[in-house]
Amino acid sequence: MSASVDHTSLQRNRLHGFLLPAALTQPQVWRQAAGLLLLGTLLGVVVNAWRPTGALPWRYPWDQHVAIQAREAGFAVWEWDRVQTAVQQGAGWLLDARPEEQYWEGALPGALSLSFADRTTAFAALQPMLIGEGPLITYCSGPDCDEALQLGYFLREQGYTNVVVFVGGVEAWTAAGQLLEGGL
Amino acid sequence: MNRRIWVHTGRILLAVAFWVAAVHKVLDPAAFAGAIHQYGILPPTWVNAAALTLPWIEITAAGALLMWPRGRPGAALVLLGLLGVFVVAMIINLWQGAEIPCGCFSSSLEADPLTWRSVARNLGYMVLAWWVLLDSGPFAWQQARAKV
Structure with missing residues (x-):
């Protein structure tokens, strides 16, 4: 099976993959990141609303x-x-x-x-x-x-x-x- | 095989570091907001919003890194982005000679002052996050195939 792998291409991809991880070229990865940012933000909103010591104001000078x-x-x-x-x-x-x-x-x-x-x-x-x-x-x-x-x-x-x-x-x-x- | 173990260890280290770092921020968001304000990066009225959401974004992404195999690249991307912003903010302040708390593992100046060591530590975490990203795409699959 290893004979079917183009090693020159693999070396090139290795360098390219290091500088720009292939994961970054996939839209689903960016969607995951956006989803995690949104979920984290929502958790922050919910926890602050339920804080036992009282919610911290969202805007403060x-x-x-x-x-x-x-x-x-x-x-x-x-x-x-x-x-x-x-x-x-x-x-x-x-x-x-x-x-x-x-x-x-x-x-x-x-x-x-x-x-x-x-x-x-x-x-x-x-x-x-x-x-x-x-x-x-x-x-x-x-x-x-x-x-x-x-x-x-x-x-x-x-x-x-x-x-x-x-x-x-x-x-x-x-x-x-x-x-x-x-x-x- | 060894490489997989190292990548998994790095992933766990990264996630645990972010969880530990989030504890003081979640327990005392006002103190964390004070630490963010001292960086002088955000407009003053945005500081509380950042202090209230940032630790939960960290917890969520670190959780995904550990418990959502398909979501690992997205989680690593979020953590990498956060670390990048932190490092830039740290360097700007150290360059200006500011004596402020790091806000990383404590909001207190005495317990966790901002130093070049804080920057080096975050750069280390960035390497781990980059490594997880490298291990998450078709490249990793291709490399695994080459070994067959």
Whole structure:
């Protein structure tokens, strides 16, 4: 039986088959793939509808995720212009929650470094300065980072109630044409 | 004979890997959505839809790979396509220096950070999926016939 096989053709098909598996040339394979995609999607819909902890919304503004979380946690959320007014009036303290090396590369004017990653030691050093009635305004690199919010939780645990989260952070500040300064 | 055993082993490995990877995604879709969002590939409002459907597509395709002999090429094609998208998204983020969770076997940055090893692992899975595809067409039949 092996004599009936054209080995030259077989070698050619072997290379062609490796670069383009023969299965990919068959419409039924693509139909199978489409069917599996559809079935998987339907399963996802059904399971989400029956999720014991409640269905996850199909559409959610992930670009506002940190702001939504901060508001739900009861923090005031400020935009850049309100932060700017506070900076100009010297009201409260601006706290940079990013790693310290990023703070030294450029921070909001008047901000102090309170890196969330080193919060315990950084807070111990800063605590004597954080006096007065003004808010503690936390920020990090942009609307997607959550160090500012996490720092807000930490400050709340330390007994500070007037904590504001500037969710837009450095990204919103510079996008508004405001300048950064070297860290203090 | 040996080749068949290797192909079957590869197929089982691939299916089990996808099932294991789907567990954390199914149990905590919100955390998985957070991991997808950090890749910055999808528009923010599409992220939840991807997090809710992707793991079930993986489970379905991996199940077909194991339990539906005629559907193996289609299942391998789906997994190959998914892996291709994952690898491109990973490379883009690693290239940009992003420090994000892989989202592969966990949605946590500490447990499963995105590294070049994640890319290598997915490329390995792509080789397995390609192998299953190679074994599924007329080429495989022709090769088997040549041995008769």
